[in-house]
């Protein structure tokens with residue numbers, strides 16, 4: 001349906017995208033679109049909840065709205081998973097890298113509400129993913145990837161399209177997020193985009 005919306009949460013590794021999607025799920029009953037990846041599951045990640053974990057062969061069997069390579073692994077969001085989430089609610093979320101967010105903005109137009117998440121000091125990102133329990137070798141590889149460096153800055157294509165949401169302090173983030181979501185859900189004029 002054309003009134004359906006997808007909140008696209010994007011930004012660098014560790015900035016808090018999944019935390020935000022979880023908050024929207026818990027507080028606004030917004031289902032998250034589960035995406036597909038060929039990367040190995042982290043501790044506590046569950047197939048079908050965190051991701052659909054694929055191998056190189058099964059990954060190719062899905063129908064993707066967009067797909068990317070990120071730090072050496074494949075990721076993709078399937079039409080099947082998007083429709084599955086929209087069947088549950090008109091407001092849903094998805095967590096994407098900035099390349100995926102650009103594709104969503106282009107393909108879905110106003111149906112995609114793009115939220116670009118930032119931190120004031122990118123140094124905290126490594127600390128956050130270490131605290132999360134990521135494998136130290138994977139963290140090193142991730143931080144050295146061109147995708148990590150790219151996603152720290154708002155891409156030109158998302159200027160005047162994405163809402164920038166600072167996530168230095170979680171209690172403040174929640175307040176700003178509540179304002180943004182309520183404006184969109186109530187069809188009020190949207191906050192100023194940066």
Ligand SMILES: Nc1ncnc2c1ncn2[C@@H]1O[C@H](COP(=O)(O)OP(=O)(O)OP(=O)(O)O)[C@@H](O)[C@H]1O
Nearest residue numbers: 012013014015016017018019128132167168169170
């Ligand atoms: N405002 C915050 N202050 C401190 N820690 C935070 C904040 N927001 C999230 N975190 C923590 O930072 C870690 C990374 O958050 P999260 O997994 O949501 O990031 P992400 O952007 O989804 O990362 P990735 O792209 O690598 O999956 C988690 O341990 C989370 O609890």
Ligand SMILES: Nc1nc2c(ncn2[C@@H]2O[C@H](COP(=O)(O)O)[C@@H](O)[C@H]2O)c(=O)[nH]1
Nearest residue numbers: 035036068070075076077095096097099100
């Ligand atoms: N463009 C897409 N990006 C995706 C998808 N699923 C996840 N992601 C993003 O990839 C990086 C790495 O994720 P991680 O879980 O390995 O840390 C992160 O920015 C995710 O948001 C997707 O289907 N398409």
